[in-house]
Amino acid sequence: MIKDIDRSIPDFLSSPKFRVHRHLLLQLTLICISSSVFADLSGEVLATRERLYCFIGFYLVLNLDVYCNLYLLAPRFLMRDRISSYILSVVGMILFAILIISVLQSSFYNLYQTDPVYNRYIVLNLVSSMISIGLLTFGSSTLLLIKYWIEYNQRVDELASSTLQSELKFLKKQINPHFLFNMLNNANVLLRKNPKEASRVLFRLKDLLRYQINDSTKEKVSLNSEIQFLSDFLNLEKVRRDNFEYLIMKEGKMEQFWLPPLLFIPFVENAVKHNPDTENKSFVYLSFEVTDDRLIFRCQNSKPAIAPERAEVGGLGLKNIKRRLELLFPGNHSLEIQEDEKTYTVNLHLIL
Template identity: 35%
Template sequence: MIFKKYNTNLFVLALVIVVALVPIIITAFEVIFTDNKSVIFLGNYHPKVTILVISYYILLFGVGVFWFTKQLIAIAQLKNEKAKAELMLLKSQVNPHFFFNTLNNLYGLVAKDTKKAQELILKLSDMMRYSIYEGEKEIVTLEEEIDYLKNYFELHQMRYHKNIVIHFNADIDENCKVVPLLFIILLENSFKHGVETLRENAFVKVDVVSDKNEIRFTIENNFGISNNEENKSGVGLKNLKRRLELIYPNKHKLSFSITENVYKVQLILNQL
């Protein structure tokens, strides 16, 4: 059926081209094979025929422009759909290992400390609910995103059997919007490559500032023995960089720096 439709379209296109070329072929024939030194295009035709042919060419040009525009729109839509599909895939890859690790911790905690296990389950439930339902949205309030990060902090403080110094400062515009689940990757890295490499004196410092023009997210953590190259180019950061390219093209800046044993990341987003 598709092959038959393709052949029909091809036949119609060929017919249109042939009809369009007839006057040009006749004129070329007169120039080449007659003694006339010059030939006026459509000069030997009846005026009505001339008007009809010219009208046909104008119509053909209009159809061509319409077809070309339609193809451009189709290509743009295809790219947009491809980008959306890629974004959905990237979102689905955000922090699943964190949830699995937390569930494994809960398994051992249930028998030892039921009350703490229940608190962990509630926190984990809140985070999973946000990831599933709010994470599907194209945009959320920055305040909602910050609450999600705070839940992450609280959950980790309950998980670890060591003191972690956490500084969390947020000075934001309450009307500020952001794409969900961007900052969590940086926060996860601060624990994976920072807190988890230290037995004591671990700290994580987060500073979020926003106004009507931009969002500035800064995170610092100290570290022990850690693969800093992996911290800069791991799967999570590749995911984040790709999402930023798709959502904030030329509207973001992601920078990394290391001073002694302190790792610092800053992400600046221009408002959409």
Template identity: 40%
Template sequence: MSVQAPVVPDHDHFLRFIVDDKYSLYRRIAGVALLSLILTGGNTKQEFSDLTFFCLKMGGFLITLLLLYINIYVLIPKYLFRKKYIHYVIWVAVVIVLSFLVFAGLKEWLPSLRLKPGPVVKNEYLEDFISVVILLSILCAATMAIRLFQRWVKDGYRLTQLENIRMQTELDLLKSQVNPHFLFNMLNNSQVLIQTNPQKASEILIKLSDLLRYQLYDSSREKVLLSADIRFIAQLLTLEKVRRDYFDFNIEQEGTSRQLLIAPLLFVPFVENAVKHNIESVKGAFVELSFKLHEDVLIFKCRNSKAAGAIEMDPDQMGGLGLPNVQRRLELLFPDKHQLSIKDQNGVYEVHLILTL
């Protein structure tokens, strides 16, 4: 199973714009437009000609843009994302100081470009240094916050996707373990019946082929119709009835005609357990199943007879799969949406499972 790059859901338009690579050009355009608004300032005192003022503003804009690009594409990936925080702060400070020196150099050149002398300001360079540092620090912090947010969102979706893949792999493994061992017992019994009762052996093998076909092909899907899974269980119990002289079963259904999709072979371990521990040689052996679907709630019950005085069954070994594995599969498929109770008393073994779909 291949791991694909995380994709933000279509309905999260804002996150898609912020994170998705295909919108990177639009993000750059939006960033340039926003920076242009921030650096907007008029030549109100007409100290410079319009062309000179435009060139000065464009120079300041390009220097600021270069600083931000260095921060976004060099300093943040090289230092911040690698948790070299001190190195990152030092390099940001160095770049800001260098930017100020460039601005200061331009300012020394400005008097020769002025149309009229500007006002004399005390501590002019200190004020300029403070204003430049504050502005560039805010812009660097803003771009850093955006990059951290992008990384957080991408990592979150990547972890979610990896968790989904892990869960799906685990589910596939658990499902692959659902191999009713009595199907293989059927093959062994058929080998004996071929010599003693060929007609009965032929009937068993035909039914067994249908069961194995569903087991190998249909149940490989992520979900199947509930009615198909019930039909598989009915065929399985019918096959058991053909094999045994004293065995009976009943399947009660209510509301299952709905086209409901469900994980395949979900109930088979319980049915297998009922057959495995049923009475084979005494009259009155039975398995009773009930499937009741009410709106979004599915109630499953399984009852089977036990021999009087039989040793209490160990549910951890039920169905050849083990109760812990069955419970784990339920937890993955129906987290906080299932109730499972198992009773073993008075010659009857009973399973009660409620699923909120």
């Protein structure tokens, strides 16, 4: 409810579809202010023809003042940071408006009153009119500044959102070709060693590519789908390497968790890429733990006796992975990497 109200106020002040409504509200305000001319010194309401003429004149002067400020003075001076010129122009306009009002009121009251009390009432009315016009003018300028500020922030948000989506698509495109290259290379190796296994690999590769092409274009996928994708990837690696094993552990309600696609494959791909020992036993262990709105992902892999240079993660570089996490989960993630003589471990905590 509060969020709807918060959105409706900026929309009303800035959206073109509420332009007529804004002007109607302004006219209603001016009518209410101008109606003060019908009040007599004693507090009684006098709806005479003379006061009606004064009401019309006062109403037209207020309109001239407000719209001249909104469409002439404020855009020309205030919005261009020419504050001194703006203040002088507004003061001059207010004095001109008071001059017109004083002529109207003098003519109006002289029609039927010559009492000094009423003369003082005219002076009081002029002072009141000056304050009202000043507040109305600067109030309209304040609303105009708020409108410009809202529109500016909306443009900034749209630009940031557009830039964010473009950057995420760019990062995702960086992942896809590299991943596909690795898959085809694995299948090529198996074609020479074991054609039957290669057939199984290609069949599984079809499922992987379907996920890459279809599901990876979605904004979010289920955690179970992502885990199945990783399982297919690791199973493909197990077919290719006799001494390779993997394990995926799950804890919590996986089906309730939805997240951006291809989030974990850079870490898993990195664990396989930098663990190429085919002679000795090697492993990749994954774990997913879901509690409420939190997800803890852990990827641990063995290290070969002679570790290759770990300059990049998944062909992207650690900086790119961190950047994607910052874009997707700003302030709602933590990434920790641990390394010892035998294992390399990635711990990723996400809050959705």
